[in-house]
Amino acid sequence: MGFFSAICPVTFDKPLFCSILGNTLLSTVPGISGAGPTPEKTLLTPILDAELITFGTIKSQPIKPNTPTGCPTPATITRAMMELTGLHPVFINSGLQNQPTVPCIDAYGNVGEDPRFRDAVPHARNLFRQGELIGNFLSAYSDLLVLGECVPGGTTTALCVLRALNYDAAVSSSFTNNPVTKKDEICRLALKRISDDEVSLPLDIIRYTGDPMMPVAAGIARTYAGNIILAGGTQMLAVSAVIKAIGGSLPNIVTTTYVRDDPTANVVHLAKQIGIGISYVDPGFGDIGHIGLARYCIGEVKEGMGAGGAMCLAYLLGYSPEAIRSKILTTVNTYS
Amino acid sequence: MGFFSAICPVTFDKPLFCSILGNTLLSTVPGISGAGPTPEKTLLTPILDAELITFGTIKSQPIKPNTPTGCPTPATITRAMMELTGLHPVFINSGLQNQPTVPCIDAYGNVGEDPRFRDAVPHARNLFRQGELIGNFLSAYSDLLVLGECVPGGTTTALCVLRALNYDAAVSSSFTNNPVTKKDEICRLALKRISDDEVSLPLDIIRYTGDPMMPVAAGIARTYAGNIILAGGTQMLAVSAVIKAIGGSLPNIVTTTYVRDDPTANVVHLAKQIGIGISYVDPGFGDIGHIGLARYCIGEVKEGMGAGGAMCLAYLLGYSPEAIRSKILTTVNTYS
Numbered sequence: 001m002g003f004f005s006a007i008c009p010v011t012f013d014k015p016l017f018c019s020i021l022g023n024t025l026l027s028t029v030p031g032i033s034g035a036g037p038t039p040e041k042t043l044l045t046p047i048l049d050a051e052l053i054t055f056g057t058i059k060s061q062p063i064k065p066n067t068p069t070g071c072p073t074p075a076t077i078t079r080a081m082m083e084l085t086g087l088h089p090v091f092i093n094s095g096l097q098n099q100p101t102v103p104c105i106d107a108y109g110n111v112g113e114d115p116r117f118r119d120a121v122p123h124a125r126n127l128f129r130q131g132e133l134i135g136n137f138l139s140a141y142s143d144l145l146v147l148g149e150c151v152p153g154g155t156t157t158a159l160c161v162l163r164a165l166n167y168d169a170a171v172s173s174s175f176t177n178n179p180v181t182k183k184d185e186i187c188r189l190a191l192k193r194i195s196d197d198e199v200s201l202p203l204d205i206i207r208y209t210g211d212p213m214m215p216v217a218a219g220i221a222r223t224y225a226g227n228i229i230l231a232g233g234t235q236m237l238a239v240s241a242v243i244k245a246i247g248g249s250l251p252n253i254v255t256t257t258y259v260r261d262d263p264t265a266n267v268v269h270l271a272k273q274i275g276i277g278i279s280y281v282d283p284g285f286g287d288i289g290h291i292g293l294a295r296y297c298i299g300e301v302k303e304g305m306g307a308g309g310a311m312c313l314a315y316l317l318g319y320s321p322e323a324i325r326s327k328i329l330t331t332v333n334t335y336s
Numbered sequence: 337m338g339f340f341s342a343i344c345p346v347t348f349d350k351p352l353f354c355s356i357l358g359n360t361l362l363s364t365v366p367g368i369s370g371a372g373p374t375p376e377k378t379l380l381t382p383i384l385d386a387e388l389i390t391f392g393t394i395k396s397q398p399i400k401p402n403t404p405t406g407c408p409t410p411a412t413i414t415r416a417m418m419e420l421t422g423l424h425p426v427f428i429n430s431g432l433q434n435q436p437t438v439p440c441i442d443a444y445g446n447v448g449e450d451p452r453f454r455d456a457v458p459h460a461r462n463l464f465r466q467g468e469l470i471g472n473f474l475s476a477y478s479d480l481l482v483l484g485e486c487v488p489g490g491t492t493t494a495l496c497v498l499r500a501l502n503y504d505a506a507v508s509s510s511f512t513n514n515p516v517t518k519k520d521e522i523c524r525l526a527l528k529r530i531s532d533d534e535v536s537l538p539l540d541i542i543r544y545t546g547d548p549m550m551p552v553a554a555g556i557a558r559t560y561a562g563n564i565i566l567a568g569g570t571q572m573l574a575v576s577a578v579i580k581a582i583g584g585s586l587p588n589i590v591t592t593t594y595v596r597d598d599p600t601a602n603v604v605h606l607a608k609q610i611g612i613g614i615s616y617v618d619p620g621f622g623d624i625g626h627i628g629l630a631r632y633c634i635g636e637v638k639e640g641m642g643a644g645g646a647m648c649l650a651y652l653l654g655y656s657p658e659a660i661r662s663k664i665l666t667t668v669n670t671y672s
Contacts, residue, residue, distance in 0.1 A: 099444050100444060106436075
């Protein structure tokens with residue numbers, strides 16, 4: 001394939017890029033999330049990423065937007081695409097531990113709890129309704145919504161929700177070495193609570209074992225009038241599975257080839273099981289000229305903050321793969 | 337005059353109605369604010385008003401959107417205009433005591449403190465910058481911004497800010513009997529703090545004695561690319577005075593004739609002093625056929641939640657005064 005795996009027939013006048021920020025306390029379990037320098041600090045990542053995309057720099061903390069191994073965060077890619085296209089991104093706060101430093105559309109949810117021990121999203125139904133209101137509102141001002149997310153630890157909640165919905169799921173990771181055993185163990189305990197209580201309704205499954213991003217995303221998908229592209233990997237597959245279980249019409253997913261090619265996940269298979277269309281962006285980071293970006297190709301980071309969808313949107317707006325790659329490289333180099 | 341006092345030369349394609357919600361603890365001082373059944377409950381009014389405008393009914397509490405004397409709240413008028421025009425309003429949370437029940441763009445401010453005893457808006461500069469970001473964002477999706485507010489107790493903070501900026505100010509009230517003496521006494525104590533500390537910069541004056549709505553509104557006005565109509569009475573005159581003191585270009589104000597005709601305020605004189613254009617909507621509630629609305633004419637409620645601006649916007653969109661009045665009456669009657 002070339003830069004983009006599909007010829008996308010979407011027509012639009014007023015595109016909107018939006019990212020849902022959220023936390024799950026699962027990201028503080030050591031070894032689960034690579035989206036932060038320490039397990040505790042993963043809770044801050046959505047806020048720092050939103051700051052980076054808004055200002056082009058992280059102001060509230062003296063850190064660079066790189067992983068400990070020098071890999072630029074996916075928010076850097078999203079920032080580059082917003083600069084290239086001149087789009088103004090919208091952030092939605094679905095439930096965070098800390099207060100964001102930039103304005104967000106707030107759904108007034110809470111941080112997701114650890115699903116091994118208690119309900120993860122007690123107010124899932126309310127968050128779904130808040131998502132519906134946000135979807136209505138966004139419909140009035142746009143006709144294409146590229147909807148990303150930033151939820152450290154969210155591949156584990158995605159795994160729990162997908163399996164609870166009876167999918168034969170294996171999910172991706174921002175780590176090169178996907179902590180599959182740890183995730184499976186968490187999932188086993190969460191699913192036990194679900195089967196003990198005979199829970200089967202999709203929003204109840206989110207209540208038991210999801211994260212706050214999920215009901216907000218599903219609510220938006222329910223009411224948004226234009227076309228939606230869900231921008232992300234396994235987490236957006238979990239959202240899609242919920243949308244399908246609710247009986248909603250399925251949007252499309254766009255993610256990176258780095259997620260597709262994760263041998264520990266089964267993205268292509270899952271999309272097929274759910275019956276959702278999925279396309280892939282290949283930004284060719286292997287030969288882009290930056291050692292940190294090249295690490296995406298060996299399985300680090302892979303995707304996040306709607307980076308795949310942001311690149312896809314730039315492409316749909318007519319920017320060439322060369323212009324997109326060049327802008328990403330320039331942006332990344334300003335931080336190095 | 338007829339329905340609208342001015343021929344408005346504004347041209348636009350994508351209008352946006354927006355209201356900034358905020359609290360000041362001054363509204364809990366007995367006798368200061370009529371925007372709630374008790375002083376303590378005035379803190380909830382912005383949240384209930386936003387709910388009313390969003391759903392057409394207040395769901396979270398078993399109450400009707402009327403004052404204790406049976407006067408429909410101005411949010412009812414704003415709701416009627418949103419229904420009539422099909423516009424989707426945006427709420428901005430500048431700083432509230434309680435969590436809103438509908439999604440808001442959140443600037444992550446705090447409730448305003450009592451300016452007699454301590455800084456009212458310690459992070460006024462940060463809220464101004466948040467307002468600038470929100471103004472940038474709204475510019476991308478609209479070309480006319482009608483910007484209202486809902487801050488119970490806000491005429492008192494407006495009085496303090498206007499006088500601190502050396503205007504010969506008298507402000508309006510949602511009470512028929514404006515508690516002028518109480519407001520003057522609060523103002524005297526707040527201004528003493530300001531003069532003791534030799535404070536003169538406009539954002540410092542907000543810090544000492546304003547409310548969180550003010551810096552957010554001024555920040556939005558600073559960056560919004562299209563035309564702005566500030567929808568409100570003396571509170572928006574205070575915002576205008578701040579915008580002028582900062583050196584920004586002045587927007588226009590639209591309010592109701594009920595605010596203009598308040599003999600205890602000096603709206604026309606203040607607008608002239610500031611040098612801002614101000615227009616008035618006269619919805620003729622005296623003969624509309626509802627005893628509660630008629631009480632607006634004897635000086636109750638008068639304005640709020642951008643109601644004057646919402647009626648003006650409906651008018652600019654081509655709805656006749658008859659259609660506007662009829663929609664308001666129908667809406668109000670559904671609650672009675």
